[in-house]
Amino acid sequence: AYTAKVGPSILSTDLSQLARECERMMECGADYLHLDVMDGHFVPNITFGHPMVQCLRNAVGPHPFFDMHMMVSRPEQWVTPMAAAGANQYTFHLEASTNPGHLIRLIRESGMKVGLAIKPGTTVEELAPWAGQIDMALVMTVEPGFGGQAFMEDMMPKVSWLRSQFPSLDIEVDGGVGPDSIHRCAEAGANMIVSGSALVSSDDPRSVIALLRDVVLE
Numbered sequence: 001a002y003t004a005k006v007g008p009s010i011l012s013t014d015l016s017q018l019a020r021e022c023e024r025m026m027e028c029g030a031d032y033l034h035l036d037v038m039d040g041h042f043v044p045n046i047t048f049g050h051p052m053v054q055c056l057r058n059a060v061g062p063h064p065f066f067d068m069h070m071m072v073s074r075p076e077q078w079v080t081p082m083a084a085a086g087a088n089q090y091t092f093h094l095e096a097s098t099n100p101g102h103l104i105r106l107i108r109e110s111g112m113k114v115g116l117a118i119k120p121g122t123t124v125e126e127l128a129p130w131a132g133q134i135d136m137a138l139v140m141t142v143e144p145g146f147g148g149q150a151f152m153e154d155m156m157p158k159v160s161w162l163r164s165q166f167p168s169l170d171i172e173v174d175g176g177v178g179p180d181s182i183h184r185c186a187e188a189g190a191n192m193i194v195s196g197s198a199l200v201s202s203d204d205p206r207s208v209i210a211l212l213r214d215v216v217l218e
């Protein structure tokens with residue numbers, strides 16, 4: 001009832017070459033691009049905002065799907081600017097939202113798809129009431145903030161539970177996902193696979209993308 005998609009996280013690439021890195025990943029078979037926005041407040045790191053997303057959209061053209069992972073304290077603030085900049089999906093954190101229902105409507109009205117993310121310390125029961133209204137649930141498998149951290153296997157019961165309750169929901173995993181951890185993600189029922197350091201630092205990203213997708217499809 002769901003497809004397998006691989007979205008590179010470009011956080012660990014040379015950020016001065018972001019457009020080139022995005023194009024390289026698409027040429028290697030990526031299904032979408034996972035773009036990590038950090039505000040230095042919700043997480044202890046800063047990346048980029050909508051001006052950069054607009055430049056990236058101009059550079060890579062209309063096709064690549066931008067999944068914005070919004071690790072920011074006031075997610076409602078950036079919905080309109082991100083839509084205008086060319087974002088396709090807006091994934092916000094439940095922990096940062098005071099009124100998820102309102103935010104979901106705002107994102108839909110802007111024309112973007114809706115993703116809802118939970119940090120490792122947030123239970124899946126807290127996400128469940130919104131699952132019927134979103135396009136994708138993101139189960140974080142590291143504490144958000146930095147690429148290159150170790151995969152938290154103990155998050156997999158969240159994925160399995162969501163998959164059992166919502167058979168057609170897109171479920172994304174993000175953090176420490178690569179060839180070593182993809183089997184656990186696939187078994188649990190994740191179908192949107194974010195991979196950062198394991199993928200973008202590989203000397204054969206095309207094979208890694210194909211492998212990640214194939215394990216989910218098995």
Ligand code: DX5
Nearest residue numbers: 144145147148175176196197
């Ligand atoms: C972490 C980010 C992730 C991360 C993924 O806060 O949300 O997208 O960059 O990178 P890896 O796969 O290296 O953990």
Ligand code: ZN
Nearest residue numbers: 009036069174
């Ligand atoms: Zn992310």
